[in-house]
Amino acid sequence: MLQLKHAGSGKVIELDEFWLRYHCHCGDCLNTETHQRRYDVLELPADVYALRHSWESADQLLVEWSDGHRSSYDWAFIYDSQLEQLISRRTKSTALTPWNRSIALQNERHLRFSLPALVASDEQVKQLVGALVRYGIVFIDDVAPTPTMTELALRRCFPIMKTFFGEMWTFSDKPDHADTAYTKMYLGSHTDNTYFCDAAGLQALHCLDHSADGTGGENFFVDGLHLVQELRRRFPAAYEVLCRVQVPAEYIEQGQHHCHTAPIIRIDPLTGELLQLRLNVYDRAVFNTLPQREMASFYASLRQLLQMVREEEQQWQLKLRPGSLVIFDNWRVLHGRHAYTGRRIMCGAYVQRTDYQSKARILGLIE
Template sequence: MLEIENKRSGKVLKVDPFWLRDHCRCNNCINVETKQRKYNLLDIPEDVEPLFIKFQNDGTFFDIEWSDNHSSTYDFNFLYQSLYEQVSNSKQHNTSRTPWNRSIILQNERHLRVNLTDLISSDGAVKTLVSALIRYGIAFIDEVPPNAEMTELAIRRVFPIMKTFFGEMWTFSDVKDHADTAYTKEYLGSHTDNTYFCDAAGLQILHCLSHENGMGGENFFVDGLHAAKELYSRHLNAFELLKRVQVPGEYVETSQYHKYSAPMIHVDDITDEIIQLRLNVYDRALFNTIPQTEMSEFYDAFRKYLKIVQSSDSQWTLKLQPGTLVLFDNWRVFHGRLAYTGSRTMSGCYVQRTDFLSKARVLGLIE
């Protein structure tokens, strides 16, 4: 290990020499236009080492002459904050997301809304919308004319649209165009979509275009992040089990057979931060990923989790009206609806997770 002490701050940078040489950011190592590395890793000698190190006068940058005749300049503070230990510690105290139950989200509902006119004309409104999605996992666009074309216009102002076998934009009612309970008038419990996909959609969008000659159909939302944290604090063993057990999901219809297994609670291996929640009691496939001797413990944990998710304190219920479009984080927020009567038509789409996070980074909302 190489130890480099900043005399001004007293901090000591402890790094692997090869790693440091690999992270040179000079024009010979990095393409300034593409931000990509320009060299083959094997171009660097395995035994490369610094010949001398010298801090510049400001004490922030230091220069290194390497044994492979390469010269590098580094930002000490940038490297120090980039170390595993610092990254792990900072993300464990992530304050960009606010877990919520019904009372908390109602207190903050004013932060979740923008109107379409502002969204189209103002980059600030775009940032407000994406910021709400990062912090609370849900946001609304108001004053959207109730048709699929305007739904699409509103979303494309902010994100590209994800294409699946449902298409890009989709319009649905109780006509059974697909083998899915969503295409009925029945009650739908809290769930995330696409548990059968290898890469579930990052965002889901819903817009009620019309509801005629009937009642019901209220939508409800639950913050899975809050529910998972409650499970952690109340039933740690249940949390750890749902973090570990692979739960299979599948979708089967003519010409389509999607299948994937993953834990209900996905935690980052480095930071222990909850990064994805998967919950869909409808799309579960044959459950054969653990021995039968462990089934009782699994179902007990699953039931504890569902009791938190389905509690009245967790669930925010509201009636989606024509003209209001809701976006929610499909890796975090569970959604469902009450049964309804009459004729109701919805439009919507998905956004890939990578496109959602890319937009948030461009806006400076996350790293």
């Protein structure tokens, strides 16, 4: 370990010497065009160590290594690369706003954007992505109710994810897929793709048409961030169970068989904050990942979570209408709808989590 005292601030940190050598950013060690390292761990001596180090300036550290290499490091890079700083930045940088129905209604004006304004302004796109990061849900208004214009609106902000549903998909009550969404029945609050190894990061929905004689079909949204925080506060034992127990999910139709197993609540191991809420009772597979003697505890915990989901104050209910596209975080926001009558046509799409986060990162909205 190398004990390093910053000449300017007097701060002292301890560094693993191999880590420091491995993070040399000179042109021999790092390809500055691709931002990739030029060598792997085995190409450095396992016992490499600093022969001497000194401060070239208040913020520039020079190190001479036992393998004959010389490195120059910026203090800010060294300091910001420590675990404690990463945890601090992740906790503070995103400024997430947990919401229930009343909070959502108070902030709805921050969640709505006009398609003409988005097309005309990159700053509007940045504000939309920022609102999506903060609240997990946004709306694009003034979208002509066609699949083509829905796709244009979504692609203005994000690339589209292709699944076995396609890229853009249109659905009604015709049984095109083995999914309850392709019916007129009530559809309870859920997240999509719990059977995928990597569930879609975002989902977009646009009601293209609901016949004049049709009734029902109101959508409702629940903020999983607020929900999980409340569960941890009110029912800590249930929270622990749902963070720990591996729950299988499955999707089967002709030509498709998807399976994945993971906890309902996935927590960031560094910050302890919610990473993903994975809740879909429709996709539940045979539950064979827990000893029978522990089943009662799991089901009691799941019931407590589902009862909270159905609380009136948790659910933001509104009717999606032609011309308004909703985009929501599928790792955070639960969605559902009431049963309906009449002819109702919806258009939708997914966005990969990595593409969503890449966009937010490029815009300087997340780490």
